[in-house]
Amino acid sequence: MTIYREMKANRSRLMAAAVNHQKLNAYHDQLMAQTVQLAMEKVKGELGDPPAPFAFFLMGSAGRYEQSVWSDQDHGIIFAGDDLCKSYFLRAGTEISNALELVGYERCDGEVMSSNPLWCNSLVEWHQQITAWMTEASWQTLRHFSTFFDSRVLIGDTNYLTELKHTAFSILEQQPDLFHRLIDNVDFYRKGIGIFGQLLPEQQGEQSGTIHLKQKALFPYVNALRLLALKNKIFAPSTLSRFSQLPEGYQSLQTYEKDFRALLDFRLKFRREAKTYKEVHLISIQDLSKQEKQELKSMMRKGYKLFSKTKTKIEEACSK
């Protein structure tokens, strides 16, 4: 307990010192890996060594290597054993979730954590689950699938996750219609710019006057690049890597990479001092200079354009 608290006490200082987005996320990885290892040591002390090889993987903004100074938890476990091992890994998942919380990563509202049986499965179960999600293709199961797909292994064998992504790609190849459903699943986002070209901040409550940067600016880029990654079988989870791995024929979309990079820097610059996860995505527009407002609007507009072009491109490709 004490060690986690010390880690939390150190993190703010270290994170504030992170000079860029890359360094900040490298520090997050280091902190999370250390935390997970400490939690696993505790579980080993209670229940012995893990009964099977496993991979602990990250999803969400951590999975995409896009965390801000504060972030919530999104993670899962894949183990290469039978169902009898599940109770061990669920216990490990619970310990990890508690430890990450103590270190300053808020619990996930949607319970996307390895303490939840849905996100802690054997490799065989994961295969079945991903196939079932894509077969059912309901709003909820595709939302799970999209969450799952922005993932990377933090500790353990990376092959398990790669294998699962292979499964997903082959299902999508056989059923290209699923792309329409995946587009529908992320097609709604709250507008950030009004018809007079003005920023649309929150109107009510303590957050009035702020723009939710994640929902209104980052998501269109993130969602567009996830769809493109699925279409082009790109395994990398980060939006920037996905940009760089787009094949020929996508040059017109690749030009938006610099805008996304600028957006990440913009967020870091303004929210470096944020004290909580709740604050980290909120930018008060009255704190922005005229030029900064213009920059933000330009980055938002480009995100909306990118998403719209991506939709057209994927829909065209699927109808061929």
Place this chain on the structure above:
Amino acid sequence: MDPIFLMNNVWIMVSGVLVFLMLGGFILLEAGSTRMKNAGHIAGKTVFTVGITSLVFWAVGWGFIYGSEGTLIGFGDFFFGDATTMGEGLAGSTDFFFQMAFACIAMTVAFGGFAERAKLSAYVVFAVLFSALVYPVVAHWIWGGGWLADHGKQDFAGSTVVHLTGAMAALAATIILKPRIGKYNKNGSSNDIAGHNQVYTALGVLILWIGWFGFNAGSTLEVADAFFGYVALNTQLAAGAGAIGAMLIVWAVTGKADVPTTLNGALAGLVAITASCAFVEPWAAVVIGFIGGLIVFLSMKFFDKAKIDDPIFALSVHGTVGVWGTLSNGLFATPELASVGRPGLFYGGGFEQLGVQIMGVVTSGLYAFVVAFILLKIMDKVMGGLRVSEEEEIVGLDLSEHGSYGYPENLPQTDKNTKATGA
């Protein structure tokens, strides 16, 4: 009996009933726009304050308006009981009934400023005082042959007399009562205390809209030339334009096509055209209503920023837009239709009528505000406060003021198993 006399009376009686029906609209509008824990109270208080207003209007209200043609106030004809009928125009009792319904509407508008925090006793006392001392005075000045009537003030159906007067009393009340618990945060930002049922609110608006045909078209006070049809046409156009104007502006500014704002836009169109419905052309009715819809949104924002908590937007819908509606006569009244006063600025009448309208708004608004404020302040002192206690406000006025709940199935039940046994 002269058939025209009979038709006049039938039409105004029907119109009076339509105006009375507007109270049903207010019940749904107010209950829907406030929280569940106050719904029964909001609905019930409307009914009993209408009772008080009716009796006070019968005893003295009518007499102060129409009792004699004094400059500042009428006097006489108290405890109205005229059973005679005349050969032309309206029977006294028909006229009385129609005017009484208007007084009830003004009272209900004023109580908008009390919502969700005033004591029941404050409603009772203020219903008497407002119906006797505030509304009749303004109504006399403009409709009862008072000094503003002498200047040719145009207010066909009561943008000033009914809506602005009611809203000014609401403003005085809301300033004295202060914002509801939880409306404003420490950092100065305001919270949206959403009403519990938008369907009620929408249905309330529609009932008010229907009732408004009695309010405006009935204000012809006769069937001659079937002019009421023209008034109804202008009323309809302005209401429609108001709803559109409000939805467009709230969408353009906030990115959301907010439903309560749109509903307030329809009401704003109706309030705006109330003063001018008989004096302007249909295209002008569209403009007046549309601008009313824009103004109501800006006014809602203004009061919110000024930390004046207006739970059901009475100040914006009836006050700010009531002012606009009255002034619009000074711009759009046509020479052919201006049966009172002069044509407006856009019809070669110059600034004269606009000046009269401004004077009417300022004096009437000021009188209603100042007198209501003084009366409420005195009540505040004498009654030991107008507002319920913090605990009562949190529990809700259904329980604190009436001892029963508007939605009994939702009343939290004490679990017998967890109750202390006393052992």
